[in-house]
Every structure is written in C-alpha cells, then in structure tokens.
Amino acid sequence: MKKNEILKISEIFFSIQGEGPLIGYPSFFIRLFGCNLNCTWCDTPYAKGNNSYKEVKISEIINFWKKNYSDIPYITITGGEPLLQRSVYTLIAKLLKEKTVIVLETNGSINLSKVPKCVIKVMDLKTPSSGMEKYNLYQNLKYLNKKDVVKFVIKDKKDFEFSIEIVKKFQIFYYTQVFFSPVSPFLEPKILAEWVLDTKLPIRFQVQLHKVLGLK
Secondary structure (H helix, E strand, O other): EEEEEEHEEEEEEEOOOOOOOOOOOOEEEEEEEEEEOOOOOOOOHHOOOOOOOEEEHHOOOOOOOHHHOOOOOEEEEEHHHHOOOOOHHHHHHHHOOOOEEEEEEOOOOOOOOOOOOOOOOEEEEOOOHOHHHHHHOHHHHHHHOOOOOEEEEEOOOOHHHHHHHHHHHHHHHHHHHEEEEOOOOOOOHHHHHHHHHHOOOOOEEEOHHHHHHHHO
C-alpha cells in the first residue's frame, strides 16, 4: 500500500459542526493524529503525543462515509494538525471528486499553498496564552478568501488586545472572516462578547456549540 493512501487517524465521527462558517450543520469529522504545536489550553490532547491512533486507508474512510453519511456533503478534516500528514492532500482530492464541501481546520503554522482554493480553511492565529504565537505563519493570509476564517482563541484581555492588534496590522478583514472564541473555562463568553462589541469591528463571536449541546 502506498504511503499517500494511508492516514494516521485519531477518530472519525458524525456530529453537529460546533464552530466556524458551517456551524450548525450535521458534519462528518475526520480527526487526524499528530500535532507540531503544544498549546497550553489544547482541547484535543488525545490526538497527539503518545496517545493511540489507527492507520487507515483513505479508500476505507471514503467508503465509510458513502455507506453511512452520503447525504451529508459537509466534511471536516481536523486534528491535531492535519497538514502534518502528506496523505491529507490525497484525501482532500478524492473527497472533492465526491462533490463534498470540505472544512480544513489548521493551526496556522504550516504553509497553505497546496490546499485547494475551494476548501474552506479555518486557520488559527495563536494568542500569547497558548505559548505558541511565535509559530504563526502570517504569509498564509494570502491563501485565504472571504469564505475562509482566521480564528483567535482568547483566554484573557492580553490575548484579546494581541488579536485586535494583529487583525489591524495585517488588515485581515480584507482577506477573510475573523472569529473570536473564548477559552473554556477561563474566560466567560459574555465578557468576550462585550469586548467584541466595544471594538465596533466586524468580528464574529463564537462559542463551541457542540460543547454547549454536550456533543463531541
């Protein structure tokens, strides 16, 4: 079996999309294993490090979706960091042939030039509380358009002020959408919402809907 036909998978599941531009849609999730960053507030630590994973053929993933969820076109590829595995590009290409709508969730530290333009990219820019802001690859902004998202995960006022500064410095509204999300349980959602309102900027506030609903 060719290496580009196999992926290290943390989990595959079906749930409500809890964040991003397709929030609320039933979606098929493919969580790839492994991450090159180590955010202090990571909410998926089981998808990296010494935790378990399965090596799965891409054809098996697609056949599973076809058999069980073919009426659902929305597919989210997440992690960990999905772009660490070169085979993800094979997965994306084959899913696009199936006329699916793909959301790629990425931590913003890996070049996006090889990701097809039609893929909806949800790219983090890491804030100071994550401990990973030095890995932000700002040149990725040029690969985003209005359907895509730059996401800032906010733990405190320092994170918020950092994020506003970056949004303005790089004129991110020109490229794409901007989402702010609070780090649970450290920042009360209402407080972040009030900060966003005070800016009078077109920032989209979001909470993780799947967690509110008690879903994966």
